[in-house]
Amino acid sequence: MPKIYLDNSATTKIDKKVFQAMLPYLKEDFGNPSSLHCFGDIAYKATIKARNQVADFLKCNILEVFFTGSATVSNNLAIFGVIRLAQKKGINKPHIITSNIEHPAILEPIRYLEKNDEIEVTYLAVNKEGIIKVEDVKNNLKENTVLVSVMLANNEIGTIQPIAEIAAVLGRCPERSEGFQYPLFHTDAVQGANYLDCDVNSLGVDLLTLSGHKIYGPKGVGILYKKRSVDIEPIIFGGHQEKGLWPGTESTALIAGIGQAVEGIRNQESGMGKGERVGKLRDKLMNGILQNIPNTFLNGSQENRLPNNINISFEGVEGESILMALNEKGVAVSTGSACASGNLGASHVLMALGIGIERAHSSIRFSLGKYNTEKEIDYVLKVMPEIIKKLRAISPLK
Amino acid sequence: MPLPYSKKVIQHFNKPHNYGKMKSPDGVGQVGNMVCGDVMKLYIKVTQNKKGQDIIKDIKFETFGCLAAIASSSMLTDLVKGKTLEEAVNFNREEIVKELGGLPPIKVHCSVLAGDALIEAIHGYLVKNKKPVPKALNERHIKLAKEKQEIAKTHQAC
Numbered sequence: 001m002p003k004i005y006l007d008n009s010a011t012t013k014i015d016k017k018v019f020q021a022m023l024p025y026l027k028e029d030f031g032n033p034s035s036l037h038c039f040g041d042i043a044y045k046a047t048i049k050a051r052n053q054v055a056d057f058l059k060c061n062i063l064e065v066f067f068t069g070s071a072t073v074s075n076n077l078a079i080f081g082v083i084r085l086a087q088k089k090g091i092n093k094p095h096i097i098t099s100n101i102e103h104p105a106i107l108e109p110i111r112y113l114e115k116n117d118e119i120e121v122t123y124l125a126v127n128k129e130g131i132i133k134v135e136d137v138k139n140n141l142k143e144n145t146v147l148v149s150v151m152l153a154n155n156e157i158g159t160i161q162p163i164a165e166i167a168a169v170l171g172r173c174p175e176r177s178e179g180f181q182y183p184l185f186h187t188d189a190v191q192g193a194n195y196l197d198c199d200v201n202s203l204g205v206d207l208l209t210l211s212g213h214k215i216y217g218p219k220g221v222g223i224l225y226k227k228r229s230v231d232i233e234p235i236i237f238g239g240h241q242e243k244g245l246w247p248g249t250e251s252t253a254l255i256a257g258i259g260q261a262v263e264g265i266r267n268q269e270s271g272m273g274k275g276e277r278v279g280k281l282r283d284k285l286m287n288g289i290l291q292n293i294p295n296t297f298l299n300g301s302q303e304n305r306l307p308n309n310i311n312i313s314f315e316g317v318e319g320e321s322i323l324m325a326l327n328e329k330g331v332a333v334s335t336g337s338a339c340a341s342g343n344l345g346a347s348h349v350l351m352a353l354g355i356g357i358e359r360a361h362s363s364i365r366f367s368l369g370k371y372n373t374e375k376e377i378d379y380v381l382k383v384m385p386e387i388i389k390k391l392r393a394i395s396p397l398k
Numbered sequence: 399m400p401l402p403y404s405k406k407v408i409q410h411f412n413k414p415h416n417y418g419k420m421k422s423p424d425g426v427g428q429v430g431n432m433v434c435g436d437v438m439k440l441y442i443k444v445t446q447n448k449k450g451q452d453i454i455k456d457i458k459f460e461t462f463g464c465l466a467a468i469a470s471s472s473m474l475t476d477l478v479k480g481k482t483l484e485e486a487v488n489f490n491r492e493e494i495v496k497e498l499g500g501l502p503p504i505k506v507h508c509s510v511l512a513g514d515a516l517i518e519a520i521h522g523y524l525v526k527n528k529k530p531v532p533k534a535l536n537e538r539h540i541k542l543a544k545e546k547q548e549i550a551k552t553h554q555a556c
Contacts, residue, residue: 318435321464328412357433
């Protein structure tokens with residue numbers, strides 16, 4: 001049986017070059033980057049190399065690159081860091097604007113602060129295409145708005161948000177032009193990084209999050225870009241590492257790995273052909289399913305979408321059963337349905353599209369990556385109709 | 399996540415027994431809801447044995463749900479086919495989990511759902527044929543109906 005991985009939005013296979021770049025720091029070059037001797041020097045230089053690789057990708061200064069423990073850490077650091085400083089500055093109840101399809105690593109820290117009665121929040125609704133309206137950001141700005149956080153691209157449906165347009169709106173808001181730093185603009189670029197331009201100047205963001213393992217790099221390491229002119233409060237305390245924002249001895253191997261991974265996506269997918277190859281395979285799989293299997297629906301915009309993402313609802317069939325049936329055929333995908341207990345409902349992202357609970361529970365996400373081949377796509381297209389036919393025969397929803 | 403399913407569960411999922419719609423059933427039970435993503439429909443055909451007792455002559459299921467829900471439905475039909483209604487009413491749904499070689503704790507509710515569907519199908523048959531409904535069975539039916547209403551309400555609310 002083949003083993004076909006179509007879950008690249010969950011995690012990616014580590015690139016060989018990345019693996020090679022990490023190895024020395026797990027072996028002979030084990031020094032602490034903070035140590036004042038030749039062992040420390042080698043490790044320190046590795047972190048500087050990685051910082052440069054990231055700065056080249058984001059078109060920023062190396063002093064603006066912070067390595068953290070994961071993208072979840074970066075998001076938490078951005079949110080709590082901004083809020084804690086705003087509180088310190090005497091802003092009574094800071095206001096955050098975000099979207100209702102953000103990743104839990106954004107929504108949960110925000111909800112925590114909201115439940116604690118520390119902040120006010122506006123959750124912007126997306127349209128049925130899965131995209132927020134720029135005017136909604138503008139219309140919801142308040143005097144106490146300190147942070148706007150909108151993801152670059154969504155992890156479940158791959159829809160791309162108008163980040164540069166939001167930045168333009170924020171740039172014109174009076175508070176900012178008077179030299180006051182608020183509202184700050186953060187984007188979670190974890191899913192978009194492989195395929196979209198992450199130049200922080202053209203995006204117009206103050207803070208940006210990246211993950212290592214979604215870009216063929218290692219797990220356990222993330223990046224927070226923080227513009228030099230922007231201040232945030234630390235949320236954990238210890239040594240001087242990462243300028244005190246993420247203290248703790250640097251994991252040199254992971255940092256070398258994420259640096260190489262970032263360089264990899266900058267080189268491989270850059271320019272006009274960004275995502276072109278994966279996009280062709282994606283289109284073949286997507287169109288093949290939509291055309292050959294009746295009562296299937298694409299969730300989210302077809303145009304403003306990452307080239308590797310497909311999210312389809314198969315009417316009358318529960319997502320987890322499709323996932324498991326595909327797994328039996330050697331194909332790995334994910335679902336927005338969690339048929340696990342009464343409390344775990346359908347995906348908040350799919351529900352936000354207004355497609356209804358049944359379609360939300362019938363969804364499958366295929367996320368392609370650079371290692372997928374046309375042969376694999378042909379195989380999936382071959383096994384898919386039979387799986388759906390069989391599960392529909394079992395289903396009471398006709 | 400570890401793949402937590404026994405061989406038996408996978409077998410029933412890959413080749414479920416007694417599935418599909420039944421033509422002119424004597425009793426039908428539908429349970430579950432879209433909020434948590436399981437809907438189970440059970441059809442029974444009833445006949446009398448030599449002693450004149452009602453027995454489940456045939457049983458079929460239709461399930462919208464995960465692997466565990468489909469496997470639980472399939473196993474239930476195997477376990478209660480041929481049983482008297484009295485035996486079926488007193489059927490211990492833990493048997494489903496046992497016979498399947500276990501279910502992960504988070505999926506045990508799938509077997510509970512299958513047991514509920516059976517209760518509803520039998521209740522439906524008894525009411526339709528104006529037969530006496532045992533008190534315990536009626537109580538369970540009322541409880542299930544109440545749950546259904548509550549979920550519909552909360553679902554509307556969100």
